[in-house]
Amino acid sequence: MSRDIEQFIKRFLKEVEDDNAAIFAGAGLSAPAGYVNWKELLRPLVDDLGLDIDREQDLVSLAQYHRNENGRHRINQQLIDELSQNKNPTENHRILAKLPISTYWTTNYDRLIEDALKENSKIPDTKYTNNHLATTKSRRDAVVYKMHGDIEHPDQAVLTKDDYEKYTLKFAPFVNALSGDLVSKTFLFLGFSFTDPNLDYILSRIRIYFREHQRQHFCIFKRCHRDEFDSDAEFEHANTKQQLVISDLGRFNIKVLLVEEYSDITSILSQIERVFSRKTIFISGSASEFGNWTQQETEIALSALSGALIDGGFKIATGVGLGIGNAVISGAISSVYRNHRGHIEDNLIMRPFPQFIEDKNERDLTWERYRRDLIGKCGISLFFMGNKIVSGDTTNADGVRKEFEIAKEIGLALVPIGGSEFMARELWIEINDQFDAFFPSASTELKEAFSNLGSHFATPSECISRVLEFLNLISKE
Structure with missing residues (x-):
């Protein structure tokens, strides 16, 4: 280029x-x-005049000549014949x-x-x-x-x-x-x-x-x-x-x-x-269980991360996932106000999922369209934690997996924070095992930065610098 x-x-x-x-x-x-282009549009009309359009340059005059000789109807019909097709x-x-x-x-x-x-x-x-x-x-x-x-x-x-x-x-x-x-x-x-x-x-x-x-x-x-x-x-x-x-x-x-x-x-x-779409980051995740971290320190870290993303010129989109959504929103809004970055809606897309749809099939269909609409506005997707409680047991959140598959299909850059465990760990392993397929022609630095996202974090705050490092490198790819 x-x-x-x-x-x-x-x-x-x-x-x-x-x-x-x-x-x-x-x-x-x-x-x-x-x-057709202009020349091909006029070709049959110019043929009517006995002229060779390939030897002519003034197409506007040719259209006028035909209008003079035959009236406007034939020109109108030619437009319809050539351009009314779907x-x-x-x-x-x-x-x-x-x-x-x-x-x-x-x-x-x-x-x-x-x-x-x-x-x-x-x-x-x-x-x-x-x-x-x-x-x-x-x-x-x-x-x-x-x-x-x-x-x-x-x-x-x-x-x-x-x-x-x-x-x-x-x-x-x-x-x-x-x-x-x-x-x-x-x-x-x-x-x-x-x-x-x-x-x-x-x-x-x-x-x-x-x-x-x-x-x-x-x-x-x-x-x-x-x-x-x-x-x-x-x-x-x-x-x-x-x-x-x-x-x-x-x-x-x-x-x-x-x-x-x-x-x-x-x-x-x-x-x-x-480049434009990668200015908007979709944050996917949920947390009913926080593993080795406390809920408070996780929320503090997520708030700091979303604030850092806004400070870095990114726009955040979130479905306000259980256990993490409020922290993401709080950090983003605080950054907007702190740095006088204009209107909140110019920096943050908040789309809580509609919960009260009684029919399961209708709810599933609505959530699928809802996810596609939200994720389609973004160029990068971060995946954090991703778990829920089912019958008293902690399990990986299938909703986060669905969002991963949609983001993958649409062509977003996929960034699971494996060190946060749960579904994010599962997704990180999946990408790491075939990294070149997900990030073709990636630099050695980018591959190393992705590896760091899967390393164990002593505290959730450690993920902030690693995520920002990866995003900075991916913007140069």
Whole structure:
């Protein structure tokens, strides 16, 4: 991974955390889902005109020519034929939907962004008419601005030269809204070629108004490769043009990141999502019996550990397990207040399990969904103790095991504190016996730190430094 991309990930991650990040999606983001690009969308229409679309560059004018000769209906039907088919969001859509990004702009007519957000249990507020801008969907998680329209209304889609020429007047509220977001948010442009005249107009206005004070944005291009062209001349032409486009985008303070393959974009987005999710730690555990430790010293240690995690910039999620939940919550809240870290809900997710569900099957199903929802918000899971009393005997808690399996399935980093015994010991042994499978390419230091988590603790307080050491190392992996 290049230095530019590493710096971008750090910068954009910070913007995501501060709710200052926005996405601008072009046709290239939807293409892997099976939707056609602009050229292929217009190909049968251009054939009607007796022209070869592969020899043309001005696609907007071609759409206008067809409108002039045949009216709008044929264009509307082509949009419906190509884009009304149900397609599934791509991995890139799904990764973006997991992140707390609340602003999306797109020139696409499809609904892949909205579908990905819904898959992630988020509520999208879609805007594609001026009137939409004046209303707000209740409890929305993200706003999706579709500046060129939606497939459900193909007659209103911006496609021809007439549509583009009237845009700044007919859709002035969208122009103003996008201008405001480009000034106040950091955009990542994905699958966008920067040939859209509407965006060019808006970027130009911002450049004139703000001059050297423009906010920096980012976009990702795939580098031109010789094997993608029929001749050296074609490759040289494409490569030269790409470099000129990159240089020109610098006028708008848009930094271009070049990747070798389109799959690299998924890797970059995955890295951003992975680092972000690992800022939230799910603490799993329960304790009816405290083994060689007293309940008081265990609670003191857990409170100190959760406080240290908050101090370290982590967010904690907990199901408020019996015997440990209150200590975890107390330590986290104390840290928030002590260090003036903002709102409690920005640092702590508290989800006590619903207890009074009489039907066992319904309760089990509810708890399963409840666990998945809570664990799915995290990137790391700590397991502490994990026991309960059954018929007067102490046994390992099966609920902690279930949470381990869910976290494993979702792909969280699993960190059982084996030295706390009970189910955590069982899970630590399981991972330690096949460490490389759980932590591939782990450093020697990380493996040693994991081993230390399974060592005997004379007091529960000893686990704090060992857990923090492991988390510090895993953040570098």
